Amino acid sequence: MPTITFVSQAGRRYAVTADHGLSVMEIARRNEIPGIDADCGGNCACGTCHVYVGNEWIERVGRPGPSEEAMLEFVHQPADTSRLSCQITMRQELDGLELLLPERQGL
Amino acid sequence: MYLFNFWYIAGWSREITVKPLRRLIMGQPIVMFRCKDGTIAALEDRCSHRNYPLSKGEICDDVIQCGYHGLRFDRHGACIYAPGQDRPPSGGNLISYPVEERGSIVWMWMGEPQRADGALVPDLSYLDREGWTPFLGGYIHLKAEHTMLTENLLDISHLAYVHKSTMGSTPALMAGCDIEVTLEPFGVRRMTTMNDIPTPPVYRQSSLVGTQIDTRTESTMRPGLYENNVVVKPAGVEPWRTKGVDGEYPIITRSFHGIVPETDRSTHYFFGGTFKKIDVPGMNGDQAHRILLEDVDVLESIQDNIQYVGDRRTINLRNDAAVMQWRAFVKRLQKADADPRAAVESVG
Numbered sequence: 017m018p019t020i021t022f023v024s025q026a027g028r029r030y031a032v033t034a035d036h037g038l039s040v041m042e043i044a045r046r047n048e049i050p051g052i053d054a055d056c057g058g059n060c061a062c063g064t065c066h067v068y069v070g071n072e073w074i075e076r077v078g079r080p081g082p083s084e085e086a087m088l089e090f091v092h093q094p095a096d097t098s099r100l101s102c103q104i105t106m107r108q109e110l111d112g113l114e115l116l117l118p119e120r121q122g123l
Numbered sequence: 124m125y126l127f128n129f130w131y132i133a134g135w136s137r138e139i140t141v142k143p144l145r146r147l148i149m150g151q152p153i154v155m156f157r158c159k160d161g162t163i164a165a166l167e168d169r170c171s172h173r174n175y176p177l178s179k180g181e182i183c184d185d186v187i188q189c190g191y192h193g194l195r196f197d198r199h200g201a202c203i204y205a206p207g208q209d210r211p212p213s214g215g216n217l218i219s220y221p222v223e224e225r226g227s228i229v230w231m232w233m234g235e236p237q238r239a240d241g242a243l244v245p246d247l248s249y250l251d252r253e254g255w256t257p258f259l260g261g262y263i264h265l266k267a268e269h270t271m272l273t274e275n276l277l278d279i280s281h282l283a284y285v286h287k288s289t290m291g292s293t294p295a296l297m298a299g300c301d302i303e304v305t306l307e308p309f310g311v312r313r314m315t316t317m318n319d320i321p322t323p324p325v326y327r328q329s330s331l332v333g334t335q336i337d338t339r340t341e342s343t344m345r346p347g348l349y350e351n352n353v354v355v356k357p358a359g360v361e362p363w364r365t366k367g368v369d370g371e372y373p374i375i376t377r378s379f380h381g382i383v384p385e386t387d388r389s390t391h392y393f394f395g396g397t398f399k400k401i402d403v404p405g406m407n408g409d410q411a412h413r414i415l416l417e418d419v420d421v422l423e424s425i426q427d428n429i430q431y432v433g434d435r436r437t438i439n440l441r442n443d444a445a446v447m448q449w450r451a452f453v454k455r456l457q458k459a460d461a462d463p464r465a466a467v468e469s470v471g
Contacts, residue, residue, distance in 0.1 A: 061444035082306055083444070086451030122436060 018111040022049045022067075025119050034106045040115070041065040041102035051117040058102040060084055064121040065101040066091040069113075076109050092120050124270075125149045125384055126456060128234030129346040130244045132381035132393045133220075135260050136227045139163050143187060145178035148391070149233050149384050153220060154178040158185040163222045164198035165231055171202060171215035226250060227259050228381075228393075245348050249377055250397050258408030261394035265419055267426035269384040272392060275418050276349040276380055277342075277449055279315055280442040285421055289414045292320040304444040310345035310452055313445045314367065319358040325410070326355060328403045331373035333357045341368045344449055346456075349380040351396075375399040378411070388426060392419075 020034040020043060032047040034040075044052040044065070053064035060083050069077045074097045080088060084103050088094050101115070131148065134155065138144055144155045145168050152168035154177045168176045170189040180190040186203065188195045194215070195204035202215035221232040221239035226247065232239035250257050265272060275281070279302070283294035291297070301316040316339045326332055335358035342351045355374035364370055378396030385391050394411060439447060 055438045056441045056443065059441045059444055061441060061447055062439035063447070064438075083304065083448060086306055086448050089451050089454055090447070 018106065018108070020106070020110070021112075021114045022052075022117055023114060024051065024117050034111075034113075036106050036108065038106050039102050040067070040104040040106060040113075041100070043106060044101060049117070051121065052101060053121045054102060056102075060087055060100060060103055063087045063090045063100065066094075066118050066121055067099055067101045068095055068116040068118065069097045069099055070116070071097060073110075073113055077104055077113070092118055092122055124457075125233070126346040126453070128232075128238055130223065130230040130232055130239075131347040131383045132228055132391075133165065133222070133231035133383070134229045135262070135393070136224060136229055137260070139229060141182055143178040143180065143182060145176060146391070147385050148231065150386055151233070152176065152178075153231070154187065155222075155229070156182050156187065158198055163224060163229060165220040165222050166196065166198075166200045167218040167220075169217070170194055170196075171212075171217060172205075245345065245350075247379055250379075250395065252397065255397045255399050256401065256407075257395065257397040258411060259395040261392075261408050261412055261415075263392040263394075263412070263415060263419055264385075265390040265392045265422060266388065267390060267419075267422040268388055269382050269390040271422045271425060272380075272382050272390050272418075273344065273349070273449065274446045275422060276382075277311065277313065277344055277445040278442060279313075279340075280440070281418075281421070285417050286414055289325050289410075289417070290323050292317070292323045296320045298442060302442065302444065304448050306448050306452060307343070310343060311445055311449045313340075313342045313344075315340050315342075316363070325406065325414075326374065326403065329374065330402055331355075331357075331400065335359070337363070339363065339368055342445075344445075347382055349382060351376070351378045351380075353377075374401060376401070 018034045019031050022030040022044060030049050032043060034043045039058055041052060041054050041058055045054055055064045056062035080099055084100050087100060088098050133148060139155050139157050141157055146153050153165055154168035155163055155165045158164055168178050170177055170191060172192055172194055175189055175191040177187050177189055180188045185198045186195050193206045194202060196217055197203050200217035200219040202211045204211055221236055223230045223241050223244050225244055230244050280298040283291040283297040296317060303314045305312045318337045319335050322332060322334055322336045332355055336355050337358050338355045340351060340353045352368045353376045354368045354372040356372050376396060376398050381393030383391040
């Protein structure tokens with residue numbers, strides 16, 4: 017089974033099963049990962065499903081498109097490898113992905 | 124917060140006569156009057172002697188005379204006469220605002236005058252197309268901050284609630300419509316498509332569509348101006364032939380909304396539009412005015428509420444992508460010092 021591990025700022029690890037084709041946000045919500053709010057339900061419109069992708073994963077995950085890049089200007093403490101998890105689709109090459117959760121969501 | 128370096132609608136042509144008209148724009152009192160050659164002068168509305176509004180004075184031969192002590196200013200704002208003095212006071216010149224008149228609209232440049240380029244005036248020439256039925260001259264004094272109006276126009280999911288007796292249809296179908304938002308060099312573009320929705324009340328009397336419609340709207344927002352291009356066809360009869368709104372449809376409506384900050388709590392709301400092939404009686408500027416008053420009521424209530432809840436967190440939903448992309452656009456524009464050319468580079 018493919019997995020994703022979400023890591024909180026306090027270092028707590030949440031390893032969950034990740035079905036291919038779902039967005040990473042959807043996977044987080046289905047598994048009730050604390051800290052992924054996803055107010056807009058996955059439309060790149062709210063900026064509350066922010067995650068940090070590790071440097072070792074960022075090339076495989078990919079960089080944000082223009083709309084997502086605009087939304088990332090509003091998140092709390094954005095970084096070079098920030099992504100909105102609703103814009104990442106789970107697939108084979110991301111099996112084992114680790115994502116760091118931000119201190120908080122919100123604009 | 125104002126974006127100064129853009130053209131804004133300052134009024135309708137018919138409003139500007141040989142009598143002075145005072146209008147506050149972006150917190151700046153401005154006096155406008157029409158000169159003998161037909162062009163418009165726009166100066167700061169104060170005498171440089173004691174700040175009495177020049178608009179309370181008189182105009183003679185393109186010169187405005189202060190009603191307090193009789194100082195005179197030419198159409199460019201130069202102080203040319205002070206009673207009892209041989210020479211006019213050299214430090215008394217006023218700010219003059221660049222103006223462009225296009226069709227029946229008066230545009231004003233609120234930023235640095237050397238950046239005022241007439242080629243940047245938004246093109247609303249579609250209002251003059253032959254065979255269409257235009258409605259012009261709409262104005263509402265909105266007692267709410269301009270960004271609220273901008274964001275209200277960018278948001279379509281309120282239609283089913285605020286405008287339920289006019290433009291609304293089934294709420295879930297409207298809020299769940301297909302929506303595409305693009306960040307453009309000039310601002311934001313939004314395309315919404317709603318298929319097979321119950322015909323909104325405004326179109327029910329039309330023989331051109333039935334009880335269910337397909338409708339598509341392309342909208343653009345740039346600083347100070349929102350434009351809508353709406354096409355409507357009977358539901359399901361033919362598929363959409365293009366990706367956008369080009370082509371022939373039973374009902375086509377274009378409208379524009381001038382969003383002009385007056386103060387940080389009030390906005391001049393200018394609007395107009397044009398219909399192609401509309402067969403609904405009473406579908407005109409008055410009706411547009413009535414529909415917009417429904418928004419005004421909402422926005423003024425929010426403005427009043429802000430004093431109590433302004434620091435509370437608000438959330439953003441599915442249909443707020445256009446609002447959020449607009450906020451990002453404004454943020455980048457401010458970074459680029461409100462220079463439209465610089466913004467093009469940073470966005471592109």
